[in-house]
Amino acid sequence: MTTFSHPTKDLRSFKVFTIEEGTVIDHIDAGQALNIIRVLDLAGNDTIVTVGLNLPSKKLGHKDLIKVEFRNLTPDEANKLAIFAPHSSINIIKNYEVADKFLVTVPKSIERLIVCPNPSCISNAEKMDTMFHVSNGGEHLKFTCHYCEKKFQHDDILEYKYS
Amino acid sequence: MSPLSKEDIDRMSSLSREDILEELKTKMLSAPPQSPFFGRDIISIKELSREEIITVLNHATALKQTPQPELLKNKVMASCFFEPSTRTRLSFETAMTRLGGGVMGFADAGVTSTKKKETLYDSMKIIGQYADVIAMRHPAEGAARRAAEATDKPILNGGDGANQHPTQTLLDLFTIQECQGTLEGLNIALIGDLKYGRTVHSLAQALIHFNPTLSFVAPESLQMPSYICEDLKKHNISYTFYERIEEVMAQADIIYMTRIQGERFPDKMEYERVKDVYVLTKDMLAPAKPTMRIMHPLPRVNELKEEIDPTPHAYYFEQAHNGLYVRQALLGLVLGALHA
Numbered sequence: 001m002t003t004f005s006h007p008t009k010d011l012r013s014f015k016v017f018t019i020e021e022g023t024v025i026d027h028i029d030a031g032q033a034l035n036i037i038r039v040l041d042l043a044g045n046d047t048i049v050t051v052g053l054n055l056p057s058k059k060l061g062h063k064d065l066i067k068v069e070f071r072n073l074t075p076d077e078a079n080k081l082a083i084f085a086p087h088s089s090i091n092i093i094k095n096y097e098v099a100d101k102f103l104v105t106v107p108k109s110i111e112r113l114i115v116c117p118n119p120s121c122i123s124n125a126e127k128m129d130t131m132f133h134v135s136n137g138g139e140h141l142k143f144t145c146h147y148c149e150k151k152f153q154h155d156d157i158l159e160y161k162y163s
Numbered sequence: 164m165s166p167l168s169k170e171d172i173d174r175m176s177s178l179s180r181e182d183i184l185e186e187l188k189t190k191m192l193s194a195p196p197q198s199p200f201f202g203r204d205i206i207s208i209k210e211l212s213r214e215e216i217i218t219v220l221n222h223a224t225a226l227k228q229t230p231q232p233e234l235l236k237n238k239v240m241a242s243c244f245f246e247p248s249t250r251t252r253l254s255f256e257t258a259m260t261r262l263g264g265g266v267m268g269f270a271d272a273g274v275t276s277t278k279k280k281e282t283l284y285d286s287m288k289i290i291g292q293y294a295d296v297i298a299m300r301h302p303a304e305g306a307a308r309r310a311a312e313a314t315d316k317p318i319l320n321g322g323d324g325a326n327q328h329p330t331q332t333l334l335d336l337f338t339i340q341e342c343q344g345t346l347e348g349l350n351i352a353l354i355g356d357l358k359y360g361r362t363v364h365s366l367a368q369a370l371i372h373f374n375p376t377l378s379f380v381a382p383e384s385l386q387m388p389s390y391i392c393e394d395l396k397k398h399n400i401s402y403t404f405y406e407r408i409e410e411v412m413a414q415a416d417i418i419y420m421t422r423i424q425g426e427r428f429p430d431k432m433e434y435e436r437v438k439d440v441y442v443l444t445k446d447m448l449a450p451a452k453p454t455m456r457i458m459h460p461l462p463r464v465n466e467l468k469e470e471i472d473p474t475p476h477a478y479y480f481e482q483a484h485n486g487l488y489v490r491q492a493l494l495g496l497v498l499g500a501l502h503a
């Protein structure tokens with residue numbers, strides 16, 4: 001329902017409009033929405049994807065938000081995006097209503113996605129899949145290469161392999 | 164699994180299928196547990212528990228006292244050195260030969276198909292078909308872990324770039340225990356290039372199991388990396404930073420020297436300034452405990468003066484020699500000839 005008593009709020013709901021059916025990914029750490037679109041290949045289909053960047057958020061200060069029409073994210077897909085945005089919440093929308101809502105879980109390990117930033121790592125020397133172990137100690141996620149055993153944060157990672 | 168006797172088989176032939184399965188299950192469950200080392204890859208020291216480290220050291224002690232020239236008869240070790248390291252290679256190959264096993268392999272990547280761009284994975288898959296165990300060294304970090312995915316045969320990592328060299332760490336621990344009579348609660352000073360030195364990183368991490376007091380003696384720009392210090396802190400291991408060897412001489416049980424390489428310094432003047440500070444001379448040993456022993460992973464350049472060699476403190480040649488027994492212990496364990 002729309003009321004016209006709060007102009008800024010209206011403007012926002014106009015830009016990021018309600019969807020009939022699909023998934024709303026909310027509380028994405030600001031700056032990570034585009035990574036998520038790529039890792040889940042959301043732009044590769046015919047569905048409409050609406051992206052909000054740097055929206056004000058009580059919890060995060062600023063947040064990104066993604067609405068994907070006519071596609072329900074599976075928990076597996078949701079966990080894949082957790083490595084970019086561990087605080088995100090997933091709303092499955094049916095008939096303009098929230099039919100299901102859950103938080104993402106950071107996976108223990110992540111295969112293929114991360115290119116190891118260590119140039120001396122064997123995974124950069126031959127054609128093979130990478131694997132990183134994810135640890136959630138402290139403020140930032142840490143990623144330890146299964147092969148060279150080096151530990152990285154998001155800022156250290158220069159390249160992702162989107163399939 | 165405990166073997167079935169002829170009587171077992173005769174008796175079971177009169178049983179129903181269900182009863183036979185039940186009997187086999189009981190037999191298997193009551194069999195002694197398989198040694199945790201059998202068939203295992205030794206890639207990173209971090210994967211060995213305190214008990215497992217002690218098991219390896221105990222076997223190494225026994226093998227040093229009593230040689231076992233027949234222990235690995237009819238077993239073959241592949242020695243795959245994708246980059247040269249004569250010392251480590253000879254130690255592995257001698258270890259296998261002196262246990263009665265055979266050795267095949269290569270001493271640099273030029274003789275294998277890697278020049279023709281064969282992947283490490285393919286090379287190791289093929290070599291694994293000929294050998295019972297593989298000792299390897301490779302310049303890429305993580306190479307041993309990758310090799311282990313290619314073959315079921317146990318891999319002993321003899322160094323993967325700047326990453327891991329677990330047999331070096333085990334021989335260091337063995338040597339410390341041998342010269343001090345214990346590994347527990349010792350005062351151990353690590354000296355030199357602590358920032359890039361793989362050897363001292365692994366040693367510091369392995370010592371976490373044995374409650375040491377650690378001294379890190381290095382120029383500020385080459386001090387122990389913070390991730391190792393965090394690890395030590397988490398396990399309540401006390402450590403102190405120093406800039407001069409003289410400061411730790413009186414209290415140390417072990418002085419572990421490493422080489423400072425000029426090319427590690429972005430600033431050549433800084434190197435010129437510190438290069439003589441981290442040189443150990445005979446005069447500096449005066450305040451040391453009589454039981455203090457000096458270790459060095461070798462080769463040395465000038466950080467350890469030859470004048471120290473005849474003193475009772477010098478222990479680096481014994482240290483190098485001990486690699487043989489530690490590698491023998493690992494070969495025996497992963498091939499199932501020795502038990503945990």
Ligand SMILES: [Zn+2]
Nearest residue numbers: 116121145148
């Ligand atoms: Zn890596």
